[in-house]
Amino acid sequence: MAKVNPEFATELTKYGVGDFNACFNCGNCTATCALSTNDSSFPREMIRYTTLGLEDELRSSLKPWECYYCGECSQECPRQANPGELMMTLRRWLTAQYDWTGLSGLLYRSLMFTIAALLLVAAGVFLFARSTGFDAETMLHTGHRFEMLAIGAVFVAIFIPNLLRMWYFTIVKNGVKAPLKHYFTALSELFVHMFTQKRAKDCDNKDNFRWLEHFVLVLSYLSLLFTTVFLNWFGTGSLFIIVLGYVESFLIFVVTTHFVSDRIKKNKALNTFSQPSDWLFVIWLLLMGLTAFAVRLFIDLQLLENNLWMYIIHLTVLAQWALIIVPFGKWTHFLYRSFGLYFAKIKSMQKPA
Ligand code: SF4
Ligand code: SF4
Numbered sequence: 001m002a003k004v005n006p007e008f009a010t011e012l013t014k015y016g017v018g019d020f021n022a023c024f025n026c027g028n029c030t031a032t033c034a035l036s037t038n039d040s041s042f043p044r045e046m047i048r049y050t051t052l053g054l055e056d057e058l059r060s061s062l063k064p065w066e067c068y069y070c071g072e073c074s075q076e077c078p079r080q081a082n083p084g085e086l087m088m089t090l091r092r093w094l095t096a097q098y099d100w101t102g103l104s105g106l107l108y109r110s111l112m113f114t115i116a117a118l119l120l121v122a123a124g125v126f127l128f129a130r131s132t133g134f135d136a137e138t139m140l141h142t143g144h145r146f147e148m149l150a151i152g153a154v155f156v157a158i159f160i161p162n163l164l165r166m167w168y169f170t171i172v173k174n175g176v177k178a179p180l181k182h183y184f185t186a187l188s189e190l191f192v193h194m195f196t197q198k199r200a201k202d203c204d205n206k207d208n209f210r211w212l213e214h215f216v217l218v219l220s221y222l223s224l225l226f227t228t229v230f231l232n233w234f235g236t237g238s239l240f241i242i243v244l245g246y247v248e249s250f251l252i253f254v255v256t257t258h259f260v261s262d263r264i265k266k267n268k269a270l271n272t273f274s275q276p277s278d279w280l281f282v283i284w285l286l287l288m289g290l291t292a293f294a295v296r297l298f299i300d301l302q303l304l305e306n307n308l309w310m311y312i313i314h315l316t317v318l319a320q321w322a323l324i325i326v327p328f329g330k331w332t333h334f335l336y337r338s339f340g341l342y343f344a345k346i347k348s349m350q351k352p353a
Pocket of ligand 1: 077
Protein backbone atom coordinates (compact mmCIF):
# COMPACT_ATOMS: atom_id res chain seq x y z
CA MET A 1 0.00 0.00 0.00
CA ALA A 2 1.25 3.46 -0.89
CA LYS A 3 2.63 5.43 2.08
CA VAL A 4 1.19 8.92 2.53
CA ASN A 5 3.17 11.84 3.98
CA PRO A 6 0.63 14.52 4.96
CA GLU A 7 3.45 17.06 5.44
CA PHE A 8 4.91 16.50 1.99
CA ALA A 9 3.25 19.46 0.20
CA THR A 10 4.46 21.82 2.97
CA GLU A 11 7.98 20.39 2.77
CA LEU A 12 7.99 20.79 -1.01
CA THR A 13 7.20 24.51 -0.87
CA LYS A 14 10.68 25.02 0.66
CA TYR A 15 12.06 24.11 -2.78
CA GLY A 16 10.00 26.59 -4.78
CA VAL A 17 6.56 28.10 -5.10
CA GLY A 18 3.48 25.98 -5.35
CA ASP A 19 -0.17 26.79 -5.90
CA PHE A 20 -0.84 23.19 -6.74
CA ASN A 21 -3.66 22.86 -4.19
CA ALA A 22 -5.74 24.97 -6.57
CA CYS A 23 -5.69 22.09 -9.08
CA PHE A 24 -9.10 20.55 -9.75
CA ASN A 25 -7.68 17.73 -11.85
CA CYS A 26 -9.10 18.78 -15.22
CA GLY A 27 -6.16 17.39 -17.19
CA ASN A 28 -5.67 20.46 -19.43
CA CYS A 29 -1.98 20.59 -18.54
CA THR A 30 -1.30 17.01 -19.63
CA ALA A 31 -3.29 17.50 -22.83
CA THR A 32 -1.27 20.66 -23.57
CA CYS A 33 2.19 19.26 -22.83
CA ALA A 34 3.99 18.42 -26.07
CA LEU A 35 6.29 15.98 -24.26
CA SER A 36 3.62 14.02 -22.41
CA THR A 37 2.76 10.68 -24.05
CA ASN A 38 0.41 7.76 -23.39
CA ASP A 39 3.32 5.81 -21.93
CA SER A 40 4.64 8.72 -19.86
CA SER A 41 1.90 11.13 -18.91
CA PHE A 42 2.57 14.33 -16.92
CA PRO A 43 2.30 16.86 -15.26
CA ARG A 44 -1.21 16.18 -13.81
CA GLU A 45 -0.10 12.89 -12.28
CA MET A 46 2.76 14.67 -10.46
CA ILE A 47 0.29 17.21 -9.05
CA ARG A 48 -1.99 14.42 -7.83
CA TYR A 49 0.89 12.61 -6.16
CA THR A 50 2.02 15.85 -4.53
CA THR A 51 -1.37 16.83 -3.13
CA LEU A 52 -1.87 13.25 -1.87
CA GLY A 53 1.59 13.22 -0.25
CA LEU A 54 2.80 10.17 -2.19
CA GLU A 55 6.45 10.93 -1.51
CA ASP A 56 7.84 7.48 -2.38
CA GLU A 57 6.08 7.46 -5.76
CA LEU A 58 7.54 10.89 -6.55
CA ARG A 59 11.03 9.87 -5.43
CA SER A 60 10.95 6.89 -7.78
CA SER A 61 9.51 8.87 -10.71
CA LEU A 62 11.58 9.99 -13.69
CA LYS A 63 8.83 12.20 -15.09
CA PRO A 64 10.06 15.50 -13.60
CA TRP A 65 13.21 15.01 -15.69
CA GLU A 66 11.18 14.63 -18.88
CA CYS A 67 9.87 18.21 -18.53
CA TYR A 68 11.91 21.02 -20.14
CA TYR A 69 9.87 23.81 -18.59
CA CYS A 70 8.35 25.48 -21.61
CA GLY A 71 5.55 26.65 -19.31
CA GLU A 72 2.70 25.95 -21.74
CA CYS A 73 0.87 23.82 -19.15
CA SER A 74 0.95 26.73 -16.68
CA GLN A 75 -0.45 29.08 -19.29
CA GLU A 76 -3.32 26.69 -20.06
CA CYS A 77 -4.19 25.89 -16.45
CA PRO A 78 -7.62 27.37 -15.65
CA ARG A 79 -6.79 27.43 -11.90
CA GLN A 80 -3.31 29.04 -12.05
CA ALA A 81 -1.96 25.97 -10.27
CA ASN A 82 1.40 26.40 -12.07
CA PRO A 83 2.05 22.78 -13.06
CA GLY A 84 5.25 23.79 -14.91
CA GLU A 85 6.67 25.36 -11.73
CA LEU A 86 5.68 22.28 -9.74
CA MET A 87 7.74 20.14 -12.12
CA MET A 88 10.69 22.49 -11.57
CA THR A 89 10.21 22.36 -7.81
CA LEU A 90 10.11 18.56 -7.95
CA ARG A 91 13.41 18.53 -9.83
CA ARG A 92 15.01 20.57 -7.03
CA TRP A 93 13.52 18.26 -4.41
CA LEU A 94 14.68 15.16 -6.31
CA THR A 95 18.20 16.60 -6.56
CA ALA A 96 18.20 16.85 -2.75
CA GLN A 97 16.88 13.28 -2.46
CA TYR A 98 19.66 11.85 -4.63
CA ASP A 99 22.42 13.77 -2.81
CA TRP A 100 23.88 11.56 -0.06
CA THR A 101 25.57 14.49 1.70
CA GLY A 102 22.34 16.42 2.36
CA LEU A 103 24.10 19.64 1.28
CA SER A 104 21.99 20.01 -1.84
CA GLY A 105 18.79 20.18 0.21
CA LEU A 106 20.34 22.68 2.62
CA LEU A 107 21.43 24.94 -0.24
CA TYR A 108 17.97 24.83 -1.82
CA ARG A 109 16.13 25.44 1.44
CA SER A 110 18.33 28.08 3.02
CA LEU A 111 19.63 31.23 1.39
CA MET A 112 21.67 31.97 4.52
CA PHE A 113 23.43 28.62 4.24
CA THR A 114 24.17 29.31 0.57
CA ILE A 115 25.66 32.72 1.35
CA ALA A 116 27.71 31.25 4.22
CA ALA A 117 29.05 28.49 1.93
CA LEU A 118 30.01 31.03 -0.77
CA LEU A 119 31.77 33.23 1.80
CA LEU A 120 33.60 30.25 3.28
CA VAL A 121 34.97 29.26 -0.12
CA ALA A 122 35.92 32.90 -0.86
CA ALA A 123 37.80 33.06 2.46
CA GLY A 124 39.59 29.80 1.59
CA VAL A 125 40.74 31.24 -1.74
CA PHE A 126 41.99 34.43 -0.09
CA LEU A 127 43.92 32.47 2.56
CA PHE A 128 45.44 30.31 -0.17
CA ALA A 129 46.48 33.42 -2.16
CA ARG A 130 48.05 34.91 0.96
CA SER A 131 49.91 31.66 1.70
CA THR A 132 51.62 31.91 -1.70
CA GLY A 133 52.71 35.48 -0.90
CA PHE A 134 50.44 36.55 -3.80
CA ASP A 135 52.88 35.01 -6.25
CA ALA A 136 51.31 34.91 -9.74
CA GLU A 137 53.16 31.84 -11.02
CA THR A 138 52.41 29.70 -7.94
CA MET A 139 48.78 30.76 -7.94
CA LEU A 140 48.26 29.99 -11.64
CA HIS A 141 49.96 26.63 -11.28
CA THR A 142 47.96 25.64 -8.16
CA GLY A 143 44.74 27.01 -9.66
CA HIS A 144 45.20 24.74 -12.67
CA ARG A 145 45.85 21.72 -10.45
CA PHE A 146 42.80 22.62 -8.35
CA GLU A 147 40.57 22.46 -11.45
CA MET A 148 41.73 18.92 -12.24
CA LEU A 149 41.46 17.75 -8.62
CA ALA A 150 38.01 19.32 -8.14
CA ILE A 151 36.62 17.62 -11.27
CA GLY A 152 37.95 14.22 -10.17
CA ALA A 153 36.84 14.59 -6.55
CA VAL A 154 33.32 15.78 -7.42
CA PHE A 155 32.85 12.88 -9.82
CA VAL A 156 34.11 10.22 -7.45
CA ALA A 157 32.73 11.50 -4.14
CA ILE A 158 29.47 13.14 -5.23
CA PHE A 159 28.24 12.31 -8.71
CA ILE A 160 28.88 8.57 -8.81
CA PRO A 161 27.23 7.83 -5.42
CA ASN A 162 24.34 10.21 -6.19
CA LEU A 163 23.71 8.63 -9.60
CA LEU A 164 23.72 5.23 -7.93
CA ARG A 165 21.10 6.49 -5.48
CA MET A 166 19.04 7.84 -8.38
CA TRP A 167 19.32 4.45 -10.10
CA TYR A 168 18.28 2.69 -6.87
CA PHE A 169 15.21 4.90 -6.36
CA THR A 170 14.01 4.87 -9.97
CA ILE A 171 15.05 1.46 -11.26
CA VAL A 172 15.67 -0.97 -8.39
CA LYS A 173 12.85 0.23 -6.12
CA ASN A 174 10.48 0.25 -9.10
CA GLY A 175 11.22 -3.46 -9.59
CA VAL A 176 12.79 -2.94 -13.03
CA LYS A 177 14.98 -5.94 -13.82
CA ALA A 178 16.86 -4.79 -16.88
CA PRO A 179 19.52 -7.09 -18.36
CA LEU A 180 22.98 -5.55 -18.60
CA LYS A 181 22.80 -5.33 -22.40
CA HIS A 182 19.92 -2.80 -22.10
CA TYR A 183 22.23 -0.45 -20.22
CA PHE A 184 24.65 -0.58 -23.15
CA THR A 185 21.98 -0.39 -25.85
CA ALA A 186 20.43 2.70 -24.24
CA LEU A 187 23.80 4.50 -23.79
CA SER A 188 23.33 6.51 -27.00
CA GLU A 189 20.18 7.99 -25.39
CA LEU A 190 22.29 9.28 -22.50
CA PHE A 191 24.87 11.04 -24.66
CA VAL A 192 22.44 12.39 -27.25
CA HIS A 193 20.28 14.01 -24.56
CA MET A 194 23.30 15.21 -22.59
CA PHE A 195 24.91 17.03 -25.51
CA THR A 196 21.92 18.03 -27.66
CA GLN A 197 18.90 18.25 -25.31
CA LYS A 198 16.95 17.47 -28.46
CA ARG A 199 13.63 16.89 -26.67
CA ALA A 200 13.61 20.58 -25.73
CA LYS A 201 12.99 21.33 -29.43
CA ASP A 202 9.53 19.75 -29.13
CA CYS A 203 8.75 21.99 -26.17
CA ASP A 204 8.25 25.75 -26.05
CA ASN A 205 6.02 26.23 -29.12
CA LYS A 206 8.92 24.91 -31.16
CA ASP A 207 11.00 27.89 -29.95
CA ASN A 208 14.24 26.70 -31.52
CA PHE A 209 16.10 29.83 -30.45
CA ARG A 210 15.89 28.86 -26.78
CA TRP A 211 17.06 25.36 -27.64
CA LEU A 212 19.92 26.80 -29.75
CA GLU A 213 21.03 29.07 -26.90
CA HIS A 214 21.15 26.11 -24.51
CA PHE A 215 23.00 24.05 -27.07
CA VAL A 216 25.63 26.79 -27.62
CA LEU A 217 25.97 27.25 -23.85
CA VAL A 218 26.49 23.54 -23.13
CA LEU A 219 29.04 23.22 -25.94
CA SER A 220 30.89 26.42 -24.98
CA TYR A 221 30.93 25.49 -21.30
CA LEU A 222 32.20 21.94 -21.87
CA SER A 223 34.79 23.03 -24.39
CA LEU A 224 36.04 25.88 -22.14
CA LEU A 225 36.38 23.33 -19.37
CA PHE A 226 38.45 21.16 -21.69
CA THR A 227 40.48 24.15 -22.93
CA THR A 228 41.35 25.41 -19.45
CA VAL A 229 41.88 22.06 -17.72
CA PHE A 230 43.43 19.88 -20.42
CA LEU A 231 44.88 22.45 -22.83
CA ASN A 232 46.02 24.78 -20.00
CA TRP A 233 44.54 27.92 -21.56
CA PHE A 234 46.12 30.32 -19.04
CA GLY A 235 49.57 28.77 -19.52
CA THR A 236 49.68 27.99 -23.23
CA GLY A 237 51.55 29.89 -25.95
CA SER A 238 49.50 28.30 -28.76
CA LEU A 239 47.60 30.97 -30.69
CA PHE A 240 44.92 28.46 -31.69
CA ILE A 241 44.18 27.49 -28.05
CA ILE A 242 44.28 31.13 -26.90
CA VAL A 243 41.74 32.21 -29.54
CA LEU A 244 39.60 29.11 -28.88
CA GLY A 245 39.37 29.99 -25.17
CA TYR A 246 38.46 33.61 -25.98
CA VAL A 247 35.65 32.48 -28.30
CA GLU A 248 34.29 29.94 -25.77
CA SER A 249 34.32 32.34 -22.81
CA PHE A 250 32.81 35.12 -24.95
CA LEU A 251 29.93 32.84 -26.03
CA ILE A 252 29.26 31.85 -22.41
CA PHE A 253 29.17 35.51 -21.45
CA VAL A 254 26.80 36.48 -24.29
CA VAL A 255 24.29 33.63 -23.73
CA THR A 256 24.25 33.94 -19.94
CA THR A 257 23.82 37.73 -20.17
CA HIS A 258 20.73 37.06 -22.27
CA PHE A 259 19.48 34.51 -19.70
CA VAL A 260 19.98 36.99 -16.83
CA SER A 261 18.16 39.68 -18.78
CA ASP A 262 15.23 37.27 -19.43
CA ARG A 263 15.05 36.43 -15.73
CA ILE A 264 14.97 40.13 -14.80
CA LYS A 265 12.25 40.82 -17.40
CA LYS A 266 10.29 37.63 -16.46
CA ASN A 267 9.25 37.45 -20.10
CA LYS A 268 8.90 33.67 -20.20
CA ALA A 269 7.02 31.21 -18.00
CA LEU A 270 10.23 29.58 -16.80
CA ASN A 271 11.52 32.96 -15.58
CA THR A 272 8.44 33.91 -13.59
CA PHE A 273 9.44 32.26 -10.30
CA SER A 274 13.24 32.48 -10.15
CA GLN A 275 14.62 30.93 -6.97
CA PRO A 276 18.06 31.80 -5.47
CA SER A 277 19.46 28.60 -7.02
CA ASP A 278 18.36 29.78 -10.50
CA TRP A 279 20.03 33.17 -10.04
CA LEU A 280 23.15 31.63 -8.59
CA PHE A 281 23.55 29.26 -11.52
CA VAL A 282 23.15 31.80 -14.28
CA ILE A 283 25.10 34.62 -12.60
CA TRP A 284 28.05 32.40 -11.68
CA LEU A 285 28.17 30.99 -15.20
CA LEU A 286 28.22 34.54 -16.54
CA LEU A 287 31.00 35.45 -14.10
CA MET A 288 32.96 32.34 -15.10
CA GLY A 289 32.94 33.39 -18.77
CA LEU A 290 33.68 37.03 -17.96
CA THR A 291 36.51 36.50 -15.45
CA ALA A 292 38.17 33.73 -17.50
CA PHE A 293 38.17 36.04 -20.55
CA ALA A 294 39.58 38.91 -18.46
CA VAL A 295 42.37 36.79 -16.90
CA ARG A 296 43.59 35.59 -20.31
CA LEU A 297 43.40 39.16 -21.63
CA PHE A 298 45.46 40.40 -18.65
CA ILE A 299 48.03 37.68 -19.38
CA ASP A 300 48.23 38.66 -23.07
CA LEU A 301 48.57 42.35 -22.19
CA GLN A 302 51.16 41.44 -19.51
CA LEU A 303 49.05 43.09 -16.84
CA LEU A 304 48.33 40.11 -14.62
CA GLU A 305 51.53 40.22 -12.56
CA ASN A 306 50.60 43.66 -11.18
CA ASN A 307 46.85 43.01 -11.09
CA LEU A 308 46.60 39.68 -9.32
CA TRP A 309 43.21 40.69 -7.90
CA MET A 310 41.78 39.70 -11.29
CA TYR A 311 43.01 36.14 -10.95
CA ILE A 312 41.89 35.98 -7.29
CA ILE A 313 38.36 36.99 -8.35
CA HIS A 314 38.37 34.37 -11.11
CA LEU A 315 39.67 31.67 -8.76
CA THR A 316 37.01 32.57 -6.19
CA VAL A 317 34.23 32.30 -8.78
CA LEU A 318 35.73 29.06 -10.09
CA ALA A 319 36.07 27.50 -6.61
CA GLN A 320 32.51 28.47 -5.65
CA TRP A 321 31.28 27.06 -8.94
CA ALA A 322 33.25 23.81 -8.66
CA LEU A 323 32.64 23.15 -4.95
CA ILE A 324 29.06 24.40 -4.50
CA ILE A 325 27.05 24.98 -7.67
CA VAL A 326 28.30 22.04 -9.75
CA PRO A 327 28.02 19.27 -7.15
CA PHE A 328 24.99 20.52 -5.19
CA GLY A 329 23.20 23.24 -7.17
CA LYS A 330 21.31 23.63 -10.40
CA TRP A 331 24.19 22.36 -12.54
CA THR A 332 23.24 18.84 -11.45
CA HIS A 333 19.95 19.13 -13.39
CA PHE A 334 22.01 18.79 -16.57
CA LEU A 335 23.38 15.47 -15.31
CA TYR A 336 20.23 14.06 -13.70
CA ARG A 337 18.03 14.97 -16.67
CA SER A 338 20.34 13.09 -19.04
CA PHE A 339 20.41 10.06 -16.73
CA GLY A 340 16.66 10.40 -16.13
CA LEU A 341 16.00 10.02 -19.86
CA TYR A 342 18.55 7.20 -20.03
CA PHE A 343 16.86 5.29 -17.19
CA ALA A 344 13.43 5.98 -18.75
CA LYS A 345 14.68 4.42 -21.98
CA ILE A 346 15.92 1.35 -20.07
CA LYS A 347 12.54 1.04 -18.36
CA SER A 348 10.73 1.31 -21.68
CA MET A 349 12.82 -1.56 -23.05
CA GLN A 350 11.27 -3.94 -20.51
CA LYS A 351 8.78 -6.37 -21.96
CA PRO A 352 5.35 -6.10 -20.30
CA ALA A 353 4.87 -8.96 -17.78
S1 SF4 B 1 -2.84 21.80 -12.89
FE1 SF4 B 1 -4.41 23.07 -13.83
S2 SF4 B 1 -4.61 22.24 -15.91
FE2 SF4 B 1 -3.54 20.69 -14.70
S3 SF4 B 1 -5.13 19.32 -13.94
FE3 SF4 B 1 -4.81 20.88 -12.37
S4 SF4 B 1 -6.29 22.49 -12.78
FE4 SF4 B 1 -6.15 21.22 -14.63
S1 SF4 C 1 6.46 22.94 -18.55
FE1 SF4 C 1 6.22 22.26 -20.70
S2 SF4 C 1 7.34 20.28 -20.77
FE2 SF4 C 1 6.97 20.77 -18.60
S3 SF4 C 1 5.09 19.71 -18.09
FE3 SF4 C 1 4.53 21.81 -18.67
S4 SF4 C 1 4.06 21.72 -20.87
FE4 SF4 C 1 5.17 19.83 -20.33
